[in-house]
Amino acid sequence: MKYDRENIFARILRREIPVQPIYENDYVLAFADISPKAPVHVLIIPKGGYVSFDDFSLNASATEIVEMARAVGKVARDMGLQESGYRLLSNVGPDSGQEVPHYHVHLCGGAPLGPLLAK
Ligand code: AMP
Numbered sequence: 001m002k003y004d005r006e007n008i009f010a011r012i013l014r015r016e017i018p019v020q021p022i023y024e025n026d027y028v029l030a031f032a033d034i035s036p037k038a039p040v041h042v043l044i045i046p047k048g049g050y051v052s053f054d055d056f057s058l059n060a061s062a063t064e065i066v067e068m069a070r071a072v073g074k075v076a077r078d079m080g081l082q083e084s085g086y087r088l089l090s091n092v093g094p095d096s097g098q099e100v101p102h103y104h105v106h107l108c109g110g111a112p113l114g115p116l117l118a119k
Helices: 008-013 053-059 062-078
Strands: 028-032 040-046 086-089 105-109
Touching: 008 028, 008 040, 028 062, 040 062, 053 062, 062 105
Parallel strands: none
Antiparallel strands: 028 040, 040 105, 086 105
16 A cells, blocks of 8 residues: 555644644654543654554664654653553554554553453
8 A cells, every 4th residue: 555645644744734742753753642542542653654554564664663662662651651551552454444544553541441352
């Protein structure tokens, strides 16, 4: 799947849509999900244009991959979730229901999250 430069997260990265960063560096941006599914629901995205984890894991540089992993852990700690715990989720493709075709990790926590998947 070719990367769509007009997807909403690409527009957020270009600041065509306003965003309040929770964390940002040269490689990643983290911001609150507009429709939170938990008391804490943050999206962490790479600044590079990757459609999904599949694309990212295949084509991103080692630096981008490390920076993404480090950022997810940092945001979780910054949000105070290290002890209580949290869930990471990344939808890939149609069966997952991925809505936005720019790789993102959902970081959810702040309360018991229940079963992994809805029935
Ligand atoms: P996914 O289904 O994994 O692609 O998740 C996309 C997520 O992006 C959903 O949880 C949406 O609520 C969230 N989302 C869509 N538009 C925005 C936006 N403008 N700002 C923050 N989150 C958004």
